Amino acid sequence: MTVVERVLAVIEAHRGDRGALLPILHGIQAEFGYVDQSVIPLVAKELNLSRADVHGVVTFYSDFRSEPAGRVTVQLCRAEACQAVGSERLVEHAEAAYGVKVGQTSADGAVTLAQVFCLGNCALGPAAQVNGRLHGRLDPARLDGVINAEFTVSSPSGRTS
Amino acid sequence: MTTTVYVPRDAAALSVGADAVAAAITREAALTGRAVRVVRNGSRGMLWLETLVEVVTEAGRIGYGPVTSDAVPALIADGMLDGAPHELRVGVVEELPWFRAQNRLCFARVGVTDPLSPEDYLAHGGLTGLRRALEIGSAATVAEVTDSGLRGRGGAGFPAGIKWKTVADTPGELKFVCCNADEGDSGTFADRMLIEGDPFCLIEGMTIAGFAVGATEGYIYIRSEYPEAVRTFRRAIDIAYAQGWLGDDVLGSGLKFDLMVRVGAGAYICGEETSMLESLEGKRGVVRAKPPIPAITGLFGKPTVVNNVLTLASVPAILADGGAAYQALGVQRSRGTQVFQLAGNIARGGVFETAFGISLRDLVEEHGGGTLSGRPVRAVQVGGPLGAYLPASGLDLAMDYEAFAEAGAMLGHGGIVVFDDTVNMASMARFAFSFCAEESCGKCTPCRVGAVRGVEVIDRIVGGEDVDDNLALLGDLCELMTDGSLCAMGGLTPNPVRSALQHFADDFTPRRVTP
Numbered sequence: 001m002t003v004v005e006r007v008l009a010v011i012e013a014h015r016g017d018r019g020a021l022l023p024i025l026h027g028i029q030a031e032f033g034y035v036d037q038s039v040i041p042l043v044a045k046e047l048n049l050s051r052a053d054v055h056g057v058v059t060f061y062s063d064f065r066s067e068p069a070g071r072v073t074v075q076l077c078r079a080e081a082c083q084a085v086g087s088e089r090l091v092e093h094a095e096a097a098y099g100v101k102v103g104q105t106s107a108d109g110a111v112t113l114a115q116v117f118c119l120g121n122c123a124l125g126p127a128a129q130v131n132g133r134l135h136g137r138l139d140p141a142r143l144d145g146v147i148n149a150e151f152t153v154s155s156p157s158g159r160t161s
Numbered sequence: 162m163t164t165t166v167y168v169p170r171d172a173a174a175l176s177v178g179a180d181a182v183a184a185a186i187t188r189e190a191a192l193t194g195r196a197v198r199v200v201r202n203g204s205r206g207m208l209w210l211e212t213l214v215e216v217v218t219e220a221g222r223i224g225y226g227p228v229t230s231d232a233v234p235a236l237i238a239d240g241m242l243d244g245a246p247h248e249l250r251v252g253v254v255e256e257l258p259w260f261r262a263q264n265r266l267c268f269a270r271v272g273v274t275d276p277l278s279p280e281d282y283l284a285h286g287g288l289t290g291l292r293r294a295l296e297i298g299s300a301a302t303v304a305e306v307t308d309s310g311l312r313g314r315g316g317a318g319f320p321a322g323i324k325w326k327t328v329a330d331t332p333g334e335l336k337f338v339c340c341n342a343d344e345g346d347s348g349t350f351a352d353r354m355l356i357e358g359d360p361f362c363l364i365e366g367m368t369i370a371g372f373a374v375g376a377t378e379g380y381i382y383i384r385s386e387y388p389e390a391v392r393t394f395r396r397a398i399d400i401a402y403a404q405g406w407l408g409d410d411v412l413g414s415g416l417k418f419d420l421m422v423r424v425g426a427g428a429y430i431c432g433e434e435t436s437m438l439e440s441l442e443g444k445r446g447v448v449r450a451k452p453p454i455p456a457i458t459g460l461f462g463k464p465t466v467v468n469n470v471l472t473l474a475s476v477p478a479i480l481a482d483g484g485a486a487y488q489a490l491g492v493q494r495s496r497g498t499q500v501f502q503l504a505g506n507i508a509r510g511g512v513f514e515t516a517f518g519i520s521l522r523d524l525v526e527e528h529g530g531g532t533l534s535g536r537p538v539r540a541v542q543v544g545g546p547l548g549a550y551l552p553a554s555g556l557d558l559a560m561d562y563e564a565f566a567e568a569g570a571m572l573g574h575g576g577i578v579v580f581d582d583t584v585n586m587a588s589m590a591r592f593a594f595s596f597c598a599e600e601s602c603g604k605c606t607p608c609r610v611g612a613v614r615g616v617e618v619i620d621r622i623v624g625g626e627d628v629d630d631n632l633a634l635l636g637d638l639c640e641l642m643t644d645g646s647l648c649a650m651g652g653l654t655p656n657p658v659r660s661a662l663q664h665f666a667d668d669f670t671p672r673r674v675t676p
Contacts, residue, residue, distance in 0.1 A: 017421075018461065021443030026385075026424060053444075060445040061426030063385050079347030079596075080542055080589070081578045084505035085533060117429060117546075117596065119386050120350040121173050122578065123208040123503060123510025132388055136176035 006031055007039050011046045021047060021057055025064055034065040070105045070112035072150045074143075075129040078115045081122035086139075090126050091115070093140040111147065163196040164242045167215040167222065169272070171204035171357050172389040173350065179212040181230035186214070189237045197242065203358020205254060205272035206512035213254075218244040221253040259528060264490065265514045266478045266498050267471055268351075271358035277396055279404050282361045288406070290477030294369045295414045302373040303329055306476060308484030310496030315341055315432075315469030316544065316573040316649070318495075318562045321476075324466060327456035328374040331464040336376035338367050338466045339441065339459070340473055342383040342390070343425050343432040346545025348504040348576030351512050352470035355500075356383070356390040359474070360397030361406070364420060366473035368411060369480060370466050371418040379418065380460070382437050384425040395422050429546075429600040433648050434467045436602060447602045448648045469574070471500055492518035495561035503529040505542075505578035522556035525579055536581040540589075540665065544573025546596050547653035549660035550586065569660065571653070586665035591619045593657040601650060608651025611642045615658065625671030632669075635662070 001009070010027035014020040024043060028035050035058050044054045058064045076094060078087050095101055098111045105112040121127035124136030130146050131153075138146070168174075168183040183199050190197040205213060210226035214236075223244040225236060232249065239247050254260060265271075274281035282288070294302040307322025328336060340363065344352040356363060367379045383391050398420050401407045409417050423441055425431050431440045435449035438460050459465025475497065479487045487497045495517035501524055503510045508530035525531070525541060532538055538553045549570035551558070558568055565572045580589075594615030601608045615638055622631045639655035646652040662669060 019423075019441050019443035022423065022426060022440065026426070047443075056445050057443065060447075061428050063426035080546060080592070081348045081505040081576075083589075083592070084578060084580045084584065116386060116427070117600070118345055118347045118349075120344060120353040121176050122348045122350055122505065122576070123507065124173055124176055124211065125505070127176065129386070129388075134172050134176040134389070136173060 003039070004042060007042055008046070011043065021049070021054065022061075025058060025061075029064060033068045037066065067105075068109075070109050072110065072147055073112045073114065073131055074147060075114045075116040075119070076102070077117070077119050077121070077125065077127045079118040079122075081118070082125035082127055085125045087126040090128070090138060090140065090143060094143065097140075097144065110151075163198050164190075165198045165200060165217040166242070167200050167202045167217075169204045169211065169213060170201035170276070170393075171211075171354060172387070173208050173354070174204050174211040174213070175389065177211050177227065178230055182212045182214065182228050182233060185230040185233035186237070189234050190242065193237060195237075195242055200275050202274060203271040203276050204354055204511075205260070206268065206354065207257075207259060207509070208511040209509045210251060213251075214241070215254055216242055216244050220244060221255065224251040224254040224257075225249045226251060259509065259513075262528065263514050264498055264516055266487070267475050267500055268355065268359070268512060268514045269478065270362065271354060274359070276358050276360055276393060277400060279361070279400055279406075286481060287361055287477075288365060288412070290480030291365050291369055291372075292412065293480050294372055295412065295416065299329065299373050299375065302369060302480065305480060305484040306373070309479045309487040310484075310491070310494070311472065311475055311479060311487065312495070312562070313469055314471035314475070314499070314574065315434075316346075316571070318572070321468060321472055324456050324468070325370065325374050327454070328376070328464045328466050331457050333375075333464045335378075336374055336464045336466075337460045338370045338374070338376045338379040338468075339438065340367055340379065340381040340470060341432065341434060341437055341467055342381050342387075342470050343437055344387075344470070344574065345384060345429040345432045346547075346574050346576050348542065348578035349502050349545060349574045350504070351500040351502050351575065353387050353390050354512060355470055355474050356387075357393045360394050361401065362477055363394075363470060363474045364397060364401050364406065366476040367420060368407065368416075368418050369476050370468065370473060372416055374464070374466055376464075376466065377417050377419065379420040380423055380441055381420070382423050382425060382431070382441055384431075385427055391422060391424055398422065428602075429596075430602045430650055433650060435648070438465070438467070445602070447604050448650075450647060471574075490516040492516075492559065492561050493563060495563065499560065499572070499575050501560065501575045501577060503577050503579070506532045506534055506581050507579045508533050517559075517561040519560050520556070521551070521558045521560060521577070524560070524577060525556060529577075529579065532579060532581040534581045534583075536583065538579055539582040539584055540580045540586060540661075542578045542580070542589075542657065543576070544571045545576050546593060547571075547649060547656055548573050548576075549656045550589065550664060551660070552664040555664070569656075571656070586661040586668040587619060587623050590658045590661040590669075591616055591623075593654055593661075594619065597650060597654040605645070605647040605651060607642045607645040608647070608654070611638055611646075611651060612654060614638060615642075615654070619658075619669075622669055623671060628671065
């Protein structure tokens with residue numbers, strides 16, 4: 001299937017939904033791993049919206065990426081409850097260990113480091129979501145173990161939808 | 162004889178290895194020739210004990226925790242499947258003091274049942290509320306909710322019955338029920354646990370709301386940070402349709418009610434009700450000016466009930482037992498129970514559901530056991546990132562809406578985040594502004610620009626630059642944001658800042674370089 005056909009298939013699946021743009025954008029990100037600029041005109045045309053409208057929505061929400069993520073996506077919680085048990089030390093460790101800042105993907109495409117404000121695991125912090133799976137009571141060693149385990153999983157599945 | 166073993170499937174339990182524990186129990190039991198049935202329940206809410214394994218015995222459900230998969234072989238060898246003594250054995254779960262001190266209405270089934278078993282749901286009182294609503298009619302259902310004194314659990318505390326009556330009285334062919342499950346406040350996770358632990362209860366509550374106000378479609382807006390809740394709730398909806406609990410003829414009554422899941426996309430502001438409606442419509446989550454109120458002009462301009470997860474999940478019990486029984490709990494204008502969440506640096510964190518009026522100190526010290534680090538409690542933030550910081554000396558505060566408002570704080574969604582004495586409160590005040598800057602929808606200037614300026618001003622104060630002038634400026638800025646912002650995001654961000662400044666002024670003194 002071409003890119004256009006894949007995008008149209010996602011749109012078709014949500015044709016009857018009210019306010020379908022968000023479900024469609026989630027669908028596109030699940031299909032391609034990110035929402036490429038090039039699909040915006042097509043989505044806009046199919047939903048009878050302006051390109052500016054669609055672009056505005058894509059850029060408003062932090063979930064929608066404009067480029068592919070690394071093989072392992074690490075979302076570190078930096079909200080108050082995790083800060084109270086040392087999440088900032090975990091962020092410092094991750095940035096140093098993987099050579100990237102929060103919000104970046106390592107040059108070899110291995111790791112994307114992201115920040116998130118609350119994963120709802122506030123009694124078992126510091127928490128992080130790694131490739132869509134939640135982990136609690138993390139310290140640098142446990143975080144490294146979790147990330148390494150993800151590399152050994154053959155397919156990069158388990159992304160949030 | 163088959164032994165029944167419960168291992169939670171709640172995301173918090175999964176985060177510390179519950180899946181591996183369940184697998185290990187199945188494997189080890191098979192090796193030792195024991196027949197076991199592993200049921201994946203919700204979490205009991207004693208999160209420091211996760212993974213909490215419960216074994217059904219004649220004496221009751223005996224808990225072991227925290228269990229790791231590595232410990233399972235020894236536990237089983239030592240007789241865990243017969244409830245034998247072990248250092249991880251905590252006793253009969255429902256007799257634990259922490260559990261007995263609670264009054265669980267909203268969370269009555271969470272942790273007890275298999276969340277996706279319709280049989281379990283019915284066996285534990287499920288659908289009694291909906292059946293009674295259908296019997297007494299929509300007007301009486303609204304009246305029952307009004308009489309219960311139930312107030313919105315999302316944070317604002319608006320009386321649910323009045324909101325429902327407004328929607329019911331607004332004429333319209335098409336009305337909606339929207340459940341706000343965009344639980345973005347740090348220190349809160351009760352919505353998530355309810356969705357994962359008793360999804361049918363929320364489905365029932367939403368259906369009752371739909372029936373009461375004449376809405377035929379319901380939407381639940383779940384944040385994307387909760388993938389486990391999204392998965393569980395989608396499965397629960399499918400099961401509910403198959404059972405005839407949703408659809409064109411709910412319970413054979415002729416009631417039509419459809420329920421759809423929508424997933425957020427990483428925007429804290431979408432927990433604000435009008436912003437959530439914009440997002441549900443497929444737009445940027447930008448706040449709407451009120452009026453018009455959503456009850457009259459809501460989703461797609463139609464009359465809409467917007468309620469929090471816990472509000473809607475409280476409804477089935479209110480209908481089943483009557484509004485008066487619910488009203489009998491609580492204090493003054495805070496009726497019923499609230500699901501408090503103990504979080505952050507806390508020894509025994511989790512959900513604690515009890516009638517309003519319990520003191521914050523009891524929750525933090527007696528039930529929560531103080532800090533996890535063992536150091537003294539220094540500050541407690543109640544009500545999420547927009548809630549005030551209270552000093553350790555100010556914990557003798559009753560947990561009810563009005564008492565908190567009087568103390569210049571707010572109960573919010575019931576989240577309680579504890580910090581020990583290593584916290585720097587100027588940093589936390591700075592974080593409040595930077596969080597607001599990150600998450601502001603950008604519609605109004607006090608919030609969009611004020612948050613950025615707030616970070617700068619605090620940096621100057623801490624840096625020792627024109628301290629008095631900058632403190633005055635900070636006061637002005639907080640006043641302007643409070644009075645001039647369109648919604649609670651900008652309007653309440655000064656709460657953590659001002660309270661930090663008030664109670665922890667020393668942290669804001671310039672950091673001098675020691676000679």
